[in-house]
Amino acid sequence: MEFESIPGVGAKTASALAELEDAKRALREGDVAALAGAPGISEGRAARIARGAIRREHDDSSRLLRTDRAREIHRELLALLQERAVTSYAKRRLETFYPSSSSSRIEEVQSFAQRATDRDPDPDVRGALAGVTPLEAPRQVRVRDRCLVTSDAETLAAAREAVPELPVEVCEDARGLADLARGYSTVIALDEAFTGVEVAGDVRVRPDALDDPAETVPERTLSFFAGNRESIRAAIAVHRTADLDPTCDLAALDDALSRLGPDGEVKDDAELERLSRAVSDLDASVHTAESVANDSLRGAIEKRDVTIEGTDLLSLAERGAGIDSLLSRELADEYDAAVEAAREHLIDALALDSGESEIARNAFPEEPTFPVEHDESVVGRLREELVARKERRATRGKRDLAADLAAFREPSASLVRAALELDVELAVARFAREFDCAMPAFGGAGIEIEGGRSPLLSEPLEAIEPVDYTVAGVTLLSGVNSGGKTSTLDLVCAVVILAQMGLPVPADCVRLERFSELHYHAKTQGTLDAGAFEGTVKEFADLASGGEGRLVLVDELESITEPGASAKIIAGLLEALNETDTTAVFVSHLAREIRAAADCELAVDGIEAVGLAEGELVVNRSPVKGRLARSTPELIVEKLAREEGTAIYDRLLGKFES
Numbered sequence: 001m002e003f004e005s006i007p008g009v010g011a012k013t014a015s016a017l018a019e020l021e022d023a024k025r026a027l028r029e030g031d032v033a034a035l036a037g038a039p040g041i042s043e044g045r046a047a048r049i050a051r052g053a054i055r056r057e058h059d060d061s062s063r064l065l066r067t068d069r070a071r072e073i074h075r076e077l078l079a080l081l082q083e084r085a086v087t088s089y090a091k092r093r094l095e096t097f098y099p100s101s102s103s104s105r106i107e108e109v110q111s112f113a114q115r116a117t118d119r120d121p122d123p124d125v126r127g128a129l130a131g132v133t134p135l136e137a138p139r140q141v142r143v144r145d146r147c148l149v150t151s152d153a154e155t156l157a158a159a160r161e162a163v164p165e166l167p168v169e170v171c172e173d174a175r176g177l178a179d180l181a182r183g184y185s186t187v188i189a190l191d192e193a194f195t196g197v198e199v200a201g202d203v204r205v206r207p208d209a210l211d212d213p214a215e216t217v218p219e220r221t222l223s224f225f226a227g228n229r230e231s232i233r234a235a236i237a238v239h240r241t242a243d244l245d246p247t248c249d250l251a252a253l254d255d256a257l258s259r260l261g262p263d264g265e266v267k268d269d270a271e272l273e274r275l276s277r278a279v280s281d282l283d284a285s286v287h288t289a290e291s292v293a294n295d296s297l298r299g300a301i302e303k304r305d306v307t308i309e310g311t312d313l314l315s316l317a318e319r320g321a322g323i324d325s326l327l328s329r330e331l332a333d334e335y336d337a338a339v340e341a342a343r344e345h346l347i348d349a350l351a352l353d354s355g356e357s358e359i360a361r362n363a364f365p366e367e368p369t370f371p372v373e374h375d376e377s378v379v380g381r382l383r384e385e386l387v388a389r390k391e392r393r394a395t396r397g398k399r400d401l402a403a404d405l406a407a408f409r410e411p412s413a414s415l416v417r418a419a420l421e422l423d424v425e426l427a428v429a430r431f432a433r434e435f436d437c438a439m440p441a442f443g444g445a446g447i448e449i450e451g452g453r454s455p456l457l458s459e460p461l462e463a464i465e466p467v468d469y470t471v472a473g474v475t476l477l478s479g480v481n482s483g484g485k486t487s488t489l490d491l492v493c494a495v496v497i498l499a500q501m502g503l504p505v506p507a508d509c510v511r512l513e514r515f516s517e518l519h520y521h522a523k524t525q526g527t528l529d530a531g532a533f534e535g536t537v538k539e540f541a542d543l544a545s546g547g548e549g550r551l552v553l554v555d556e557l558e559s560i561t562e563p564g565a566s567a568k569i570i571a572g573l574l575e576a577l578n579e580t581d582t583t584a585v586f587v588s589h590l591a592r593e594i595r596a597a598a599d600c601e602l603a604v605d606g607i608e609a610v611g612l613a614e615g616e617l618v619v620n621r622s623p624v625k626g627r628l629a630r631s632t633p634e635l636i637v638e639k640l641a642r643e644e645g646t647a648i649y650d651r652l653l654g655k656f657e658s
């Protein structure tokens with residue numbers, strides 16, 4: 001497509017677009033994002049340009065397809081192509097194939113079609129394609145464990161714009177920073193001024209954090225890949241099955257994707273899993289540990305006979321001491337053993353490392369008590385430590401995986417695009433194979449079809465008889481009932497539309513003129529009333545005085561009014577058309593009458609019955625040049641004359657021959 005011919009595109013914009021590799025495809029698909037990648041082209045402008053281009057293409061195709069029947073056949077052909085595509089992207093993309101009279105447009109699609117028909121439509125690729133969908137923008141994620149802080153209003157606005165996923169807090173001093181560090185597992189300070197400020201917690205001074213938002217918010221990259229994972233994996237499978245040239249290391253991408261969970265979380269990180277499990281099992285394990293200690297202590301107490309001298313007992317009682325002091329005096333070793341068992345249980349059950357174990361050991365008091373009770377403030381500290389470690393681990397894991405994946409962002413887009421384009425190509429390849437298509441040659445006048453097989457017939461492919469038909473100038477097409485006259489017009493129309501779409505055509509060989517307009521008038525159902533008749537005559541009169549290079553196909557126009565008048569009107573229209581550079585085929589049962597009524601010599605072709613077999617006509621589907629085909633009634637009278645040998649049939653036959 002020449003960019004400058006798009007409404008509203010000047011020379012400068014056109015050259016900017018020409019630099020953009022994907023601009024042509026983008027224009028055709030209305031892909032605003034790709035267009036807006038051109039230097040100096042905003043998204044709004046890109047949208048207007050894409051709309052203009054699509055409108056122009058639409059105009060181009062409606063200039064060529066002038067009648068409902070022609071447009072209907074275009075739609076039927078598109079449906080046949082679409083049936084052979086797998087993805088809805090390819091089905092939509094096929095709709096952008098339209099018949100054109102522009103040679104550059106036709107040649108452009110022809111080179112695509114050539115590439116497409118060289119492809120092998122392997123059924124395994126079809127299966128792999130089923131999962132490919134166009135990539136979607138990442139869902140906006142909200143991150144709650146980290147925040148950005150600044151004291152500067154301008155930086156605040158820039159941060160909100162660059163990383164909408166993160167909370168951005170305003171903070172002036174160390175106290176504010178300390179508060180934030182308590183509320184978030186990581187605080188990222190954007191101001192240099194925070195360097196060296198000592199507060200408890202994970203505070204990082206990163207004035208460049210806004211330069212690379214994807215690194216600051218690895219969740220963004222992860223969410224993109226999590227949302228598009230199935231499609232990218234399917235695209236990888238397509239590349240492997242179809243042996244396409246990959247844009248990146250497929251195994252490495254596949255591996256990175258396998259570490260990503262469906263919600264953008266990191267999978268298969270044993271340390272993260274350990275910490276998560278420890279956080280969620282903490283309370284239950286503390287209680288079990290407590291029971292372990294108490295059961296063991298209870299057992300020890302039950303087993304012991306405590307002998308205590310009366311004076312000792314008295315002195316203890318006088319000091320108001322309870323069972324605890326008795327324990328520490330008499331059962332110190334048993335208490336230590338019971339509490340040690342509780343600690344070991346807690347450490348084992350939560351699989352704590354040495355740093356965490358150190359905190360955990362303090363969860364049970366050194367001083368004997370009964371029953372043994374855990375220290376809630378220590379358990380709280382342990383919980384905070386485990387949660388902080390878990391979040392740090394998760395963030396690091398996300399950052400590492402996001403860094404691995406970030407390099408695949410563009411290549412993944414190319415993989416998916418290539419897979420989707422392959423689907424479009426394979427749809428064309430399958431159509432071309434199934435209908436045994438050939439690339440048409442443009443040139444000369446009119447159209448020449450050898451071995452044409454109409455894809456619009458409902459017959460199974462193997463039952464379709466190939467048709468040869470050549471027509472240039474204005475021709476009447478006569479023929480027996482159900483001989484295939486309408487099907488011949490359909491074939492000509494379909495071949496012209498496919499050829500002018502730039503696609504291969506269902507025939508052994510086709511040469512055709514690049515037509516400027518295609519008019520196909522389907523058979524009118526029954527006689528028209530006066531008003532409709534007037535409208536139709538006007539329409540055809542306009543047609544007869546129209547421009548050059550048109551193809552006009554008309555099916556049994558005679559049914560619009562009574563036979564005598566019809567023949568006269570059609571003869572007049574054909575005379576007029578004959579004086580222009582038009583290729584026309586008029587199917588008619590009144591060919592003889594029309595020729596008689598015409599002032600000029602009108603060509604006539606015939607679809608003939610070559611005989612009757614078991615009461616059925618045997619038809620040669622290819623029209624014979626310069627032959628007025630005998631009609632079905634004539635053939636039947638001839639058969640009766642031959643078989644019965646009576647004078648009456650000879651007389652009837654004589655009427656046909658005069």
Ligand SMILES: Nc1ncnc2c1ncn2[C@@H]1O[C@H](COP(=O)(O)OP(=O)(O)OP(=O)(O)O)[C@@H](O)[C@H]1O
Nearest residue numbers: 459463464465480481482483484485486487488621
């Ligand atoms: N090339 C072909 N190969 C196989 N079958 C065909 C072919 N052409 C036509 N037919 C069969 O013949 C039937 C009649 O064809 P068609 O309607 O084109 O005939 P027609 O000559 O226009 O008939 P009418 O005189 O009734 O208008 C089709 O429905 C189809 O079943």
